[in-house]
Amino acid sequence: MATINFGGVQEDVVTREEFPMEKARETLKDEVIAVIGYGVQGPGQALNLKDNGFNVIVGQRKNSPTWDKAVADGWVPGQTLFEIEEAAQKGTIIQFLLSDAGQISLWPTLKQYLTPGKALYFSHGFGITYKDQTGIIPPADVDVILVAPKGSGTSLRRLFLAGQGLNSSFAIFQDATGKARDRVVALGIGVGSGYLFETDFKKEVYSDLTGERGSLMGAIQGLFAAQYETLRKNGHSPSEAFNETVEELTQSLMPLVAENGMDWMYANCSTTAQRGALDWWKKFKEATQPVFDELYQSVATGKEAARSIASNSTTDYRAKLNEELKELRESEMWQAGAAVRKLRPNNN
Incomplete structure (x- = not known):
């Protein structure tokens, strides 16, 4: 962690210098990252991870505009593009990147594939923070982590292609494996973050909705x-x-x-x-x-x-x-x- 002075307040952040891409790849070398949802954040994060050398697959419904978009972006049906259930089964890290309403609808299906040791990844603290309203309560034996780029998925991808980065927050809600921190930081670097600052799920969603x-x-x-x-x-x-x-x-x-x-x-x-x-x-x-x-x-x-x-x-x-x-x-x-x-x- 690097300590930075933000207007007189000391804050620890993670930069690419101290956690380089090579370290991120090594950390996740045995993981299969399943990106569920290909709408707002999904394309940018999935493509950046793939271009950075990670093992990524996409889960999306067939015969939908987003399935067609994934195919147009180079994801191959049966190889790197699957129906949601198959992708969730294959993934060791499940990036749950549907809309908040979509997450609520899919949760009864998705939770069946959260077997012990997997990681459930969000880019928004909504589902977990408002669990009384969403019903999203993960099992105790999986990591629950978050990387929230401070901008749209389109911006994340555009800056990545320009050789730049979009700053992101990260959070750990549940560390069941002892690997949650390394996993989440590696994913934050992998999706193209400029630097990472730590928060928690509640603060992320409160600041995000306010902003x-x-x-x-x-x-x-x-x-x-x-x-x-x-x-x-x-x-x-x-x-x-x-x-x-x-x-x-x-x-x-x-x-x-x-x-x-x-x-x-x-x-x-x-x-x-x-x-x-x-x-x-x-x-x-x-x-x-x-x-x-x-x-x-x-x-x-x-x-x-x-x-x-x-x-x-x-x-x-x-x-x-x-x-x-x-x-x-x-x-x-x-x-x-x-x-x-x-x-x-x-x-x-």
Whole structure:
């Protein structure tokens, strides 16, 4: 473990230097990694593991779009691609990468294949943390571990192909074999993590649900919509409103923040922008802090989990989702965004 100073707080992390790929391969040389689910995280993790030299198979339902996607990605039926039950039987490490609702549905089937000494791997703490609602209670004689890349499976794969990495958290819920830590760290390195920081299943899901509903997706869309509406009702054109709200942030400023930090970005913009940003950021924090506190409590009490399970388990979930996404897609702001993207130089 390497000890790093994070804003004055010492934290232990695992880097590729101290746990290189060769060590990860040696750790898992006798394991068969069965990736169950080929939707959001499955493709990126499975392909990265395969390209890094691990023994990986995929379990997916035949005659499904995701089965076809797996075949298109190079997985071979009967050799590296199997029905879910056969893959689970063959795997010594079972990566349970279905959606949370999908995990609940498949659990009665999957648990039959969790024989002593195997490892059950998650990339989200939802199923275990909210076990009273999900019914996911692993047997005591298997390792239960987690690696959660801090981004989408698409980003994980894209960064891997670019020779980079996506930071991940890792956790151990149950160490039945005495090998859980080596297994989980090796898997974290194998899927393409930049570095690994330790957490537990509960903290992972609490932070993840808060982030998704907050600054990563929910809050940012709310801020975009509010600023865009203010500009439009004060006479600004859709192009001007979108560029000042979204395009400049995503295309110009956030890459600088990612590379150098917010303080650097403030220091390297106009003095007028500096003064305004410094004067107003605390007002936005004060305005949104109660919302974030309310959100965290909703996550911690299980209300968000209950809503997700109830909503995502219905047979018409996809149809309802498409209607909600249609509302976003057909809003003037994101219609303006589609037009702006087409006008970017690299799209001509």
